[in-house]
Amino acid sequence: QKEVEQDPGPLSVPEGAIVSLNCTYSNSAFQYFMWYRQYSRKGPELLMYTYSSGNKEDGRFTAQVDKSSKYISLFIRDSQPSDSATYLCAMTVGNAGNMLTFGGGTRLMVKP
Amino acid sequence: DSGVTQTPKHLITATGQRVTLRCSPRSGDLSVYWYQQSLDQGLQFLIQYYNGEERAKGNILERFSAQQFPDLHSELNLSSLELGDSALYFCASSVGTGGSQAYNEQFFGPGTRLTVL
Numbered sequence: 001q002k003e004v005e006q007d008p009g010p011l012s013v014p015e016g017a018i019v020s021l022n023c024t025y026s027n028s029a030f031q032y033f034m035w036y037r038q039y040s041r042k043g044p045e046l047l048m049y050t051y052s053s054g055n056k057e058d059g060r061f062t063a064q065v066d067k068s069s070k071y072i073s074l075f076i077r078d079s080q081p082s083d084s085a086t087y088l089c090a091m092t093v094g095n096a097g098n099m100l101t102f103g104g105g106t107r108l109m110v111k112p
Numbered sequence: 113d114s115g116v117t118q119t120p121k122h123l124i125t126a127t128g129q130r131v132t133l134r135c136s137p138r139s140g141d142l143s144v145y146w147y148q149q150s151l152d153q154g155l156q157f158l159i160q161y162y163n164g165e166e167r168a169k170g171n172i173l174e175r176f177s178a179q180q181f182p183d184l185h186s187e188l189n190l191s192s193l194e195l196g197d198s199a200l201y202f203c204a205s206s207v208g209t210g211g212s213q214a215y216n217e218q219f220f221g222p223g224t225r226l227t228v229l
Binding site for chain 1: 202
């Protein structure tokens with residue numbers, strides 16, 4: 001079993017829909033939780049990061065972390081065709097190494 | 113554009129060969145990370161260097177090695193290549209290493225696509 005599990009999709013939604021993306025993890029030492037967006041044939045780019053449990057909002061994006069359930073979510077409001085990409089969750093324990101452990105990614109398609 | 117550069121963009125080679133991938137971090141960043149992205153394994157951490165020294169090691173094969181030079185650029189060397197080594201190889205950089213209770217955002221380069229035939 002992988003440390004971080006993520007439904008690969010694809011997830012297809014109409015433009016304007018609310019999108020919910022999720023990851024579960026098994027390592028309780030993870031403290032920092034990130035969401036990356038990766039367009040086809042490009043490098044991942046950081047969307048948001050959250051420390052420990054709680055919610056964080058940035059424009060149309062909201063990240064939630066529930067450490068008791070080892071579950072994180074990313075919500076995208078008013079989804080746009082330009083949001084079509086693969087979304088990767090990532091986590092780190094925040095020690096001196098700072099190495100990231102990624103989920104497998106969910107492919108999202110927003111149709112006009 | 114993240115500011116991290118990687119060369120070459122594409123590399124096609126044969127089994128048994130050796131290749132070198134190059135990464136230049138963002139200006140001011142001291143840490144360089146290497147990741148491998150394949151269809152079956154996803155994005156996996158390989159190795160990290162901070163200011164020329166190895167700081168963390170992940171699932172990196174013994175056939176793979178890396179180093180960070182005084183000018184902070186890094187090279188990933190892959191030898192005795194196998195078909196299964198075909199993947200996207202990403203370099204990322206961050207300002208520091210990350211200490212206890214600290215997080216350093218990692219900026220990813222565009223990647224090198226390696227095809228082993």
